[in-house]
Amino acid sequence: xxxxxxxxxxxxxxxxxxxxxxxxxxxxxxxxxxxxxxxxxxxxxxxxxxxxxxxxxxxxxxxxxxxxxxxxxxxxxxxxxxxxxxxxxxxxxxxxxxxxxxxxxxxxxxxxxxxxx
Amino acid sequence: xxxxxxxxxxxxxxxxxxxxxxxxxxxxxxxxxxxxxxxxxxxxxxxxxxxxxxxxxxxxxxxxxxxxxxxxxxxxxxxxxxxxxxxxxxxxxxxxxxxxxxx
Numbered sequence: 001x002x003x004x005x006x007x008x009x010x011x012x013x014x015x016x017x018x019x020x021x022x023x024x025x026x027x028x029x030x031x032x033x034x035x036x037x038x039x040x041x042x043x044x045x046x047x048x049x050x051x052x053x054x055x056x057x058x059x060x061x062x063x064x065x066x067x068x069x070x071x072x073x074x075x076x077x078x079x080x081x082x083x084x085x086x087x088x089x090x091x092x093x094x095x096x097x098x099x100x101x102x103x104x105x106x107x108x109x110x111x112x113x114x115x116x117x
Numbered sequence: 118x119x120x121x122x123x124x125x126x127x128x129x130x131x132x133x134x135x136x137x138x139x140x141x142x143x144x145x146x147x148x149x150x151x152x153x154x155x156x157x158x159x160x161x162x163x164x165x166x167x168x169x170x171x172x173x174x175x176x177x178x179x180x181x182x183x184x185x186x187x188x189x190x191x192x193x194x195x196x197x198x199x200x201x202x203x204x205x206x207x208x209x210x211x212x213x214x215x216x217x218x219x220x
Contacts, residue, residue: 036210046162048210061210062118095161102168103152103207107161 002026004108006096011114018083022096022108023076029054030074034099037070037081039092040110047092051099052079086115119143121206123213131220136193138216140206145186153182153191154205156215162205166191193218 008020020037029035036051050070051059060068069082083090091114098106120143130136140151148169154162164173166182169189179194193200201220206213 045215046205046207046212048212051210059210102150103164104154104162105164105173107163110161 002098002106004096004098004106006094006108006111008094008111008113010112011116012086012090013117014087014115016086018081018086018090018094018113020081020094020096020111020113021078022080023078024098025077027098028074029072029077029079034101035072035079036097036099036104038095038097038104039090040095041089041092049083049094050081088115091115119146119208119211121208121211121213123204123206123216125216126214127217127219129219130196132196132198134196136191136196136200136218138191138193138204138218140184140189140191140213142187142189142208146208148185148189150208151182151184151189152207154207155200156203156205157199158202165204 003025005023012018034051037049039047048061050068052070052072058070067084072079093110093112095110096108097104122141124139151169153166155165156162165176165180170182181192184190201218203215203217205215
């Protein structure tokens with residue numbers, strides 16, 4: 001059974017960089033598929049942030065591209081997200097997911113990140 | 118960049134009724150890349166329809182999807198109490214804004 005477990009700080013100060021990691025179990029990232037981060041501000045809809053292939057090739061949403069970095073560590077079966085210059089508008093639940101290239105078939109539990117001083 | 122517009126924003130129905138949710142793309146998209154998700158409060162979304170019309174594993178047959186080109190629909194034939202939640206369509210890295218089905 002594929003499982004994704006996101007981890008990271010619950011609170012980030014304004015202007016700081018958010019770092020999140022997702023650990024995958026039950027499936028080897030190096031086998032393939034795509035891996036992504038999606039966020040959902042409280043009470044709002046879903047926003048795609050970034051996608052990475054097992055090779056390390058990345059795709060970033062245009063509105064966040066200047067602030068986002070995504071990476072993969074196949075030796076640890078993990079992938080990560082860095083989002084810089086955080087503001088209150090970045091307060092959201094951040095989900096790590098497995099993306100088949102067509103649909104998302106596995107979701108992490110979500111990590112609530114609050115931007116606050 | 119493709120924009121997905123879902124309508125209505127909120128759908129008010131009763132248990133046992135039929136629900137029809139719409140997802141319209143700003144340009145023609147491949148049906149194989151169109152999916153629907155259900156999100157219950159406090160939970161991550163879950164896949165219910167992929168490839169526009171294929172039910173995901175474990176999804177009851179009261180859920181069906183259809184459409185092509187720019188217009189897609191999610192139909193719930195007979196609403197059960199647990200179906201009164203939020204639904205999103207997705208194409209590649211874009212989501213619709215969601216439709217809430219309420220009693």
